[in-house]
Amino acid sequence: MSTTTIGVTGNDAYDITLGRGILDRVSTALAPGVRKILVVHPPTLAARAAELRDRLLADTAEGPREVLLAEIPDAEQGKRIEVAAFCWQVMGQADFTRSDAVIGYGGGAVTDLAGFVAATWLRGVQLIQVPTTVLGLVDAAVGGKTGVNTAEGKNLVGAFWAPTAVIGDLDELASLSPNEATAGFAEVVKAGFIWAPEILDIIEADPARAVDTTTDEFRRAVELAIDMKAKVVADDFREAGLREILNYGHTLGHAIEHAERYRWRHGAAISVGMLYAAELSRLAGRLSDTAAERHRTILDSLGLPTTYRAGAWPQLLATMQRDKKSRGGMLRFILLDDIAKPTVLQAPDESLMFAAYQEVGA
Numbered sequence: 001m002s003t004t005t006i007g008v009t010g011n012d013a014y015d016i017t018l019g020r021g022i023l024d025r026v027s028t029a030l031a032p033g034v035r036k037i038l039v040v041h042p043p044t045l046a047a048r049a050a051e052l053r054d055r056l057l058a059d060t061a062e063g064p065r066e067v068l069l070a071e072i073p074d075a076e077q078g079k080r081i082e083v084a085a086f087c088w089q090v091m092g093q094a095d096f097t098r099s100d101a102v103i104g105y106g107g108g109a110v111t112d113l114a115g116f117v118a119a120t121w122l123r124g125v126q127l128i129q130v131p132t133t134v135l136g137l138v139d140a141a142v143g144g145k146t147g148v149n150t151a152e153g154k155n156l157v158g159a160f161w162a163p164t165a166v167i168g169d170l171d172e173l174a175s176l177s178p179n180e181a182t183a184g185f186a187e188v189v190k191a192g193f194i195w196a197p198e199i200l201d202i203i204e205a206d207p208a209r210a211v212d213t214t215t216d217e218f219r220r221a222v223e224l225a226i227d228m229k230a231k232v233v234a235d236d237f238r239e240a241g242l243r244e245i246l247n248y249g250h251t252l253g254h255a256i257e258h259a260e261r262y263r264w265r266h267g268a269a270i271s272v273g274m275l276y277a278a279e280l281s282r283l284a285g286r287l288s289d290t291a292a293e294r295h296r297t298i299l300d301s302l303g304l305p306t307t308y309r310a311g312a313w314p315q316l317l318a319t320m321q322r323d324k325k326s327r328g329g330m331l332r333f334i335l336l337d338d339i340a341k342p343t344v345l346q347a348p349d350e351s352l353m354f355a356a357y358q359e360v361g362a
Helices: 025-029 043-058 081-093 108-123 134-140 178-194 197-205 216-235 242-247 250-259 266-283 289-301 310-321 350-357
Strands: 004-008 014-019 036-041 066-071 101-106 126-131 145-150 153-160 165-169 332-338 341-346
Touching (some): 004 216, 014 216, 025 126, 025 165, 036 043, 036 081, 036 108, 043 066, 043 101, 066 081, 081 108, 081 145, 101 108, 108 126, 108 134, 108 145, 108 153, 126 134, 134 178, 134 216, 178 197, 178 242, 178 266, 178 289, 197 216, 242 250, 250 266, 250 310, 250 332, 266 332, 266 350
Parallel strands (some): 036 066, 036 101, 126 165
Antiparallel strands (some): 145 153
């Protein structure tokens, strides 16, 4: 099976390799001299993480390696400072040095946590991301944003730390349930709305094939989404400008995740957030009725949620106001002037925000 390589340029350049049956690329991506490796993984991947450890032990011609496994809680429960401290303890007791490495093996929460651990141990060690979910593959593992959640909100503590490689083995997605694959695909849909309309065309032609991880349509949509993110983060690694467009749907989406204590899947919350952003764009006079309705039609066709509790608005607004995307106490939303034409709206009137919420509140 062929592989696709998408390069992320810049000061910390690296490649994202996409294909099937390519887990052997993890070992070859390690820098010469790595002797100790921490593989961070969720409980659901314990057996496969052990297989990856055995592969890493067998694939070295430079001398013995020590490969340790750090099993962390599943999903957002793993993105806590206490979990990072557990990983630091493992590394400290094993005498990890700056020439050693961390591998994130799992979904987006795992790669976020692993990246944060790598960025902070001795102020930075090598990081390889091996995403095993759609969300991790197209979003969390790419771009170098790492972090943990706090009681006050999502991703409020973190660091920018680029991986040295991202290995996207599509065979790793085979065990995902249809609901998991579709929820993760919300980030692919986002890429279609803000950058690559071909993704929207693929979905509209056949929604079922678009989210089927075994099809050519799925792979094409994923490649477009990864290519978009690679170009954006290469231009703006620390989110000082262009990279902000990746927050489309995330301002309200993160507030919903917080309100649900992270019981909602990230993609489900972002789906509601994207429709809200589209309606806010429409009411602000920026986006046509047709383009806004296209959001609802596409998201509905995939079975992604497009509504949230009508009475939750005061709580959601309070959470958004302390979101990390706010600046100087002013809310900032990524909106659309048209499909693939993102823009910024700063400090919108509360009545306008409330009116847009009426379009998603149920």
